[in-house]
Structure formats: structure tokens, C-alpha cells
Amino acid sequence: MTRYSFHGGLALAGHKAESTGRGLQACPMPPLLHVPLLQHAGTPARACVAAGDAVAAGQRIGIAQGELSADVHAPCAGRVRAVERRALARFPGLDAEHVVIETSAALSLHALPAMDWQASDPAALRERIRDAGVVGLGGAGFPTAGKLSVARALLVLNGAECEPWIACDDALLREHADDVVNGGRLLARVVGAGRVLLAIEDKMPEALAAARAAVAGSGGGIEVVAVPTRYPAGGERQLIQVLTGREVPRGGLPRDIGVIVQNVATARAAWRAVAVGEALATRVVTVTGRGVARPGNFVVPLGTSVAHLVQQAGGYTEHAARLLLGGPMMGQALPHDEFAIGKQDNCVLVLSADECTDREPEMPCIRCGDCASACPAQLLPQQLLWHLRADEPARAQDQGLFDCIECGCCDLVCPSHIPLTQPFRQAKVEIGLRAAETRRALAARDRHEQRQQRLQRESVERAERQQARQAGGAEAAASALERARATRPPGHDTDPSP
């Protein structure tokens, strides 16, 4: 199969072997789980349990609010201690409701009935995936059922783990390639895709072999493709470009060219939801870096704290300097380790000081253009920064600010050590907030104008009614007046007041 290339990107040291050597390990259930009700892109779920309730493993504890939301399930049997607001790891400064569960060893399980995926209606399969709370496990956390509602020709299973250190998909594929492959067939049936590609990086030979064996052993129908290991090959748009040579339209979505991309772990979660009736309540997380003693890949109950997870990896080493949720390129630095792991969190990375500190001071831009050469979105990052610093957000938007995928490549190649991705990220948020404010203001103005129009209309109608009454009823009024005068005692039509 022809593989195409994408613009820019970087060859980065993988550091996958550090964690993949120990296989997939189970993370022991912690005594307390803090299950966030926002573990997906969109609106938080609403708690449907209260303090004191007993819950079974797999029981729904949060109900999706609208289409862009997802159900949340209990990973373990136990008792709800509280429903409380806690800080979110992924959004510094924001908090969301968490269901705090005191876990128990009881084996009470709440499973959905298993379905026959080949006999079931695609709509029913989609509903099951929704009921199991399946969201994109690659990191974006987009509710999967919503993505599956549009028919596509090509399904891409994304096993190209492009960021260094992250190896959860590698570990998952090595052990559960059959589930991933079955999930691929299932998802292809739901969206009516005639072609399924399973893309795995060429530096993941064990995963590739496992995937090929799983496909061959179960009737084929899926092409396993080794893609070049080049960051960010696992980015949705870049992966589509590598596999098909086609570009997702600017401002558009893969669905515009008939493609759907699903992470391999999402495919497995969908398969488990249909074939076993299991809700999504655990995920594989890589715990790695020079800052942890025994890096590994763990099957983690959602709501487990980062601290508990790091303990399973042997605890921190003396080198631990920066705690990241995610990879070194796009991960979120955490101020402490009491955050809960959610569906979107694929990696806990603890870097040492000499790996992440930039000793050079920031220098002026020398316009070398290395940032543009490295940009997979084909932007001119230094030009974008120029517009942002000159407070010209409109120009920056014209130049593709919102096409930036925040991969961080430009930062790494900049000889002047200028932070680029961070100002772009911040500008996007600010422009988003400003747009929301403008929308609110416009809505308020519309309401005001509508009210003015209504008032004017009403006053015109009132005037018309009055006129009609005066014109049509003048005679009747005169006779009525006559009658009234006749019946009234003399002197009564004068003003009675003193």
C-alpha cells in the first residue's frame, strides 16, 4: 500500500521500551475513587447517585447531558461517599463534579446484555456504544456514538502513538489485538465503511505482529499498515494524509472526505460494550519517565488518583522534576498528584530536570523559518506570533491560528527558544471567549430589538383598534350618551370631587 508523507513533523526519540517491557499490569483498586463526571469533550454528565448509595461495578453514576456528552460508570462496587466538586487535571482553574466511591471487594456487577453485533441493527449498536459511555480514548475524548452517526467509506484505527514515552496503545495491541480487530469490524458495520485500515507505527514490531496475527486468525477484512514513526503521525489529519494522500478540508472534519478515525483503545471499548456488555470504566495508562522507579502500562480504574498510580510504578525517583498528564509534546503539567485519571488520560510521565529544562534564554526571532518547515499544518508560526503580539487576532486567524494542532514542533526547532504553541493555545481560548461574549451581546441586542418591535407593533395595533372604535361606533356612542344623560339625576354629570 502506498504511504504518503505529511509536511514537517519531527523525528523524536521514542522511549517506548522503558514501559512496554513489563506487559500490561493491573492497577490494584484504590480504597477511594474520585470519578470525574467530565471525562470527555463537551458537557459534564449529571450525577444520578447520591451520598450513601451503594453502587455496583459498571453501574451508571452520571447521565450524559445532551448529544455532546457521555455517561459515566462506576469502575468498582462500593458506596458513594460524596458527590463533590474537584479540580480537573486537564483544565487548570476549572472544576467539575466527581463521584467519590469507597470501593469494596464485593463482586456486585452491573453488566448490559451481550449483543450479536452481526445480527443487530447499526442504530442499536450505536446506542449500546453510547450507553457504555465510550468516548475517544486517544486523548480528545469525543463521544464516540456522536461520531458514528454519519456514514463513512473508510475507517482508520489509530494505533500510531506518535508522542514519545506514551505506549498504552502499543501495550494494548500486544495483548488485545483481537478485541481491537473485532472492534474495527464492529465500527465499520456501524458507519457502513467498506475499508478498514489499522495504522501502527513501524517502530512497534510486536504490536504490528500481534495485529497481523489477529486479523489473519479471524477472517481478514482489515489492512494492517505500518506507518513511518514521525511525530505527529498519529494526529488525525496527518494520519489520514499518510494513509490516503488526501487532506481534510481546512475548517472541516474527516467526515467531509468520508473518513472516520478511531483510536485502537476506543475500538476495543466499543467491542467490549457490544460483545460483553461492559461499560467503559477502566483504561490503559502508561506510567513512565526517569522520575518513576518501574515504568509500565497499567489497566487503571477511572477515578484512580495519579499518586496511587505512580505508587504502582514503584513511586517517584530522586530525578522526578515535572509531572505530566500526557506526553512531553502536548501533555499537561500537574501541580500535584491528587488528580483523578479519566477516559482521556493515556499517560503519566515524570520527567527529570535535565530532560525538560531549557537553559538558553529567549532571543529575538531571526526569521529562520524552521518553525514553518516543522509545522504539520503548513502554517508560518513566527508570522502568527507576530500578529498576536501586534494584537491582530483577525490577521492571525486568516493565517491559520485555528488550523494549529498545538503539536509543539515549532517550539522544539526554534533556535531563539521562543514559546510558540503556548501563545497560540492562549489566543485560541481568548478568541473563543470573545466570540462567546459577542454572541451573547448579539443575542441580547436581538432580544431588545424584538421587544422594541413588539412594543411598537402593539402600540400601532392599539391605536388602530381605538381608531376603529371611534370611527365605527361614533353614532352608537352618541345615543348611549343620550341614554345615560336621560337616566342620570340632574347635576350628576358634573365633577363630584370638591
Place this chain on the structure above:
Amino acid sequence: MKTFAVASAPHLPARRSVRSVMGLVLAALVPGVLAHAWFFGPGIAIQIALATAFALGFEAAMLRLRGKPLRPFLTDLSAPLTAVLFALSVPPLAPWWVSAIGMASAIVLAKHLYGGLGQNLFNPAMVGVAVVLLCFPREFTQWLPPTGLQEDAVIPGLAASLRAVLTGELPAPWRWDMLAQATPLDTVRTLGQQGATLAEIRGNPLFGDFGGRGWEWVANFFALGGVFLLWKKLIPWQVPVAMLGTVVVVTLPFWLSDPDLHPFPLQHVFSGALVLGAFFIATDPVSGCTTPRGRLLFGVGVALLTLAIRRWGAFPDGVAFAVLLMNCAAPWLDRYSRPRILGEGREP
């Protein structure tokens, strides 16, 4: 609970620094400089030392005046690079004050008055060259003939060169009037104006295989350094390819039509500062273009202007002026050559 310091992604340090970029460009100039010294004597070392000292002095003074930190900017190697590029354009025995005036123009005027590193509209080294060339044309054209050209006169050694640069005293048997108008490009121009054919002109021992004797070898070594920079991805390929390609493509039909009147394309390439310019001067990122297509156009423009100045201008070589003129056009070229954003124009 363990606490950590936070920072924004990406969490890996940058791979290069301004200092390492400038340092590698300087390293790439070493072969050309050594070849220059081989053919034209140790004067180039004196010019480089002088220009670097003046450049750093002016840099430090301007940084202090502008209230900027000295350490990061004095050690970024950008001023020494400007100095070396200037020194390579100056005759090896040019008087010391040529360097002083050139560096004052380059560092004070072209660099710091425009806002310092990264802000200059014009290539500082070429501003220095242009100022000296316009103000002191005589001093700028007094080149020694390359080694091996005249058996009776040896190239002055280091001490003699130093005395010549500092005091203006030439060691016997050299006299300043022997040095005037000696570059191959000048010879082509003056003899051509006197009606000589190129075959006659090239019979002059000043010429080698393609360009001037000695000159062409220096150019070869600059090209070697340039290839190193291309391999290290420190300069964009578009500028040298467009510049050298344009020179060949434009001069070839003229040469084919009448080889007696028009120089062989490679003679153009290996004469004057064209190779040095293609790899080291027109590739200056700050004053050049940043978009791929803009860089192609920039290279084409520098080549066309250089040829025009060589053919019709009052100066023998036009690389410095061509680069400065294209510097003016660079922001405009950048603006109208923005690359297509991923997915742009792919709407279904």
C-alpha cells in the same frame, strides 16, 4: 501529596540555539577563508580580526545604550558572522579604518538602529560593504593578484600585511597603484569596453578555468561550506538554487548567441561574490524571505539584479547592492507567498 512546578507544553528543550546556528555558519566559512588566505595572503586574517573586534565593540556599546543585556547578545555570534562576511568582501590590505567604518554602518546603523538582532530590514554586512564601496571606492578595489600570478612579487607575509593595513606602507616591490583594478570582473569590464573579445580577455593570466585564477578556488571552498549548511538544514535550499540557477539560465542564451561578447555562465558564477552570496549572504534569514516561494523569488531577484549591475552598473560586482535591494522587497514577497495551509482549497 507531592507537588511539582508547572510549565506549558511542549516539555522538551529546543534543539538549536541562535549561537549554535551562527557558530555552524562561521564554521562553514572556514574552508573558503583558508583558500582565500592561500591565494591572497594572510591579510584576510587581519581583516577578520579587525572587523570582529570593531563589531563586538560597537555591539557592546549599542547594547549598553539600548539597555539590553550584554551577555546573551554578545555571545550569540551574530556580530562576528557579520564581521567575517564583511571582511571577505574587503581587499586583504584595505586600511584599518575601512573596517571601522564598515562595522559602524553594519552594527550601529543597519542592526541596532533598526531594533537589534532579528529586527534589521537590511543585511548588516552588506550595508557595511555598500557604505565603504560608495564612500571609498579606491580602497575597495585594491586587490593583490593571486599567488603564482607574478613570479617577481611574493604576497606580503603577516607582519608586512599588518603594517600595510595599519600604516598604509606596502613592502617592496608593491605599490598601491599596482593593486588598483585588478579583479577579474573589473578586467572583463574595462577590456570589454576597450573592444576586446572575451577570448582575448581570458587570455590574461588573471583568469583560471571559469572565473578568475584563485577566485574560482575560493568560490569552490565557499560552495563546499554551503553544501555543509544545506546538509545541516541551516540554510534553505531555495536561495542558492534559485540564485545560481538563474545566473546560469539567464546568461546561457547570451553566451550561446555570441561567446565573444558574453561570458560563459560558469564564469559569472565563479566571479566576484556570487557563490559566497548565494550560500552565505542572500541566505541571511533576518533580512531575507521566510516562505519557500518567497525564498525562490528572493534568489531569482538577487541573481537578476547582480547580473544587471555587472552588465550596466557603475560597479564591477553587484551582489551587495542586489541583496540590499531584494531586502527591501522581502516583506512584500513574504506577504504574497504564504504557503497553502493544510486542507486549504480542498473543500469538497
